[in-house]
Amino acid sequence: MNTHAMWKDYPQLEKDLSRVTQLIDSHIRIRDKQIRATLKEVVHAGGKLLRPAYTLLCSQMGAYYDRDKAIALAAAVETLHMATLVHDDVIDDAATRRGKATLQNTHGNKFAIYAGDYLFSISFAILSKHSGSLEHLAYNSRSMERILIGELDQLHSRFKPASSVKDYLARISGKTAQLFAVSCYTGAIESKATKRQARHAWYMGHYIGMAFQIIDDILDYEADASHVGKPVMADVRQGIYTLPLIYALAKNEREIKPILEKKQLSDEELDRLITLIRQERGLANAKKLASRYTEKALTELNKLPNGPYKDTLFELTSQMLKRTM
Incomplete structure (x- = not known):
């Protein structure tokens, strides 16, 4: 099974990620052939598999x-991620993801x-079979709770322009x-790393995720739709006000707030909004904060035990957090 082209330079990781996808595929056991085929399409939709890659590397x-x-x-982690994406698309009423039609677009919200x-x-099901302890299974349950709370917070904050940087960071911390x-x-x-080593791994992942989301939100204003796989400024159109806009709003509420209050924005209003965000250094300041989280992630990474996996972690993290698409 094909994996993303980015893994060509990491042949063992590429092979293991292919097995991750195969394992998820093997757990789709619905009798209805059409539904089964539809779900398998989600599994093979062409994601980068970043999260399971981190699990595989940290397992060493x-x-x-x-x-x-x-x-x-890694398969359990990626399946969890897929599930949140499917639900995200329902909440966002998204027509496409990664350039392909979403399930809610083709089959409806209920499906x-x-x-x-x-x-x-x-x-x-995968976690319960392979987790080394009930404590770890409970940890994953609590983590799922935090992820869903982050999603609920984002849903509740739609079209509320008074969001603070603190509130935004709390939301993406969970989401x-x-x-x-x-x-x-x-x-x-699960590799029997010490508690201290596992804690450094957790913080590394946390800081990576914070930087990753901030960069993703910056790209929503800067990147071409064909690169990011969704319409440019999709978040603003849906009433999701992310870091660049929050920074700009704090400096120029007089001009920006009336635009946001219209909710359904024309192309001209969106153009004016992005001009104001750039003018008030919303994007520049967001990039600075993403860099700070990137530095924190690499600091935690350097505290991990030495080994070939660590070199790959460094290369992957540096590449991912400098992405432009």
Whole structure:
């Protein structure tokens, strides 16, 4: 099974990620052939598989390394991520993801919600079989709770321009950073890394996730739609006010707030909004904060035990957090 082209330089990781996808595919066991085929399309939709890659790499951190177990844990992490994406698309009423039609677009919201729930069940089925302890399983349950709270916070904050930087960071901490942290921590703890090492892995993943989301939100204003796989300024159109806009709003509420109050913005109003965000250094300041989180992530990475996996972690993290698409 094909993986993203970015893994060509990491042949063993590419092979393991292909097995991750195969394992998820093998757990789609719905009798209805059409529904089964539709869900398998979600599994093979062409994501980068970043989170399971971090699980696989961090699984090499401790004294115990079991490749099959690492692949299973990575599959659980990725299935959890897929489930949140399917539900995200329902909430956002998104027509496309990664350049392809979403489940809610092709099959309706009810189908997509149940499909996302089914993927959640697969994630926990894999975890329950391969987690080394009930404590770790409970940790993953609490992490799922934080992720969903982050999603609920984002939904509740729609079209509310008074969002602070603090509120934004709290939201993405649950919505995005938590899953990166879980990815790294799961690999570390199941490899029998020490508690201190696993804690460094968790913080590394958390900071990576924070930087990743901030960069993603910057790209919503800067990148071409064909690169990011969704319409440019999609978040603003949906009433999701992210860091560049929050920074700019704090400096120029007089001009920006009346635009946002219209909610349904024309192309001209969106153009005016992006001009104001650039003028008030919203994008520049967001990039500075992303750089700070990137530095924190690399600091935590440097505290991990040495080994070939660590070099790959450094290359992958540096590449990912300097991305432009």
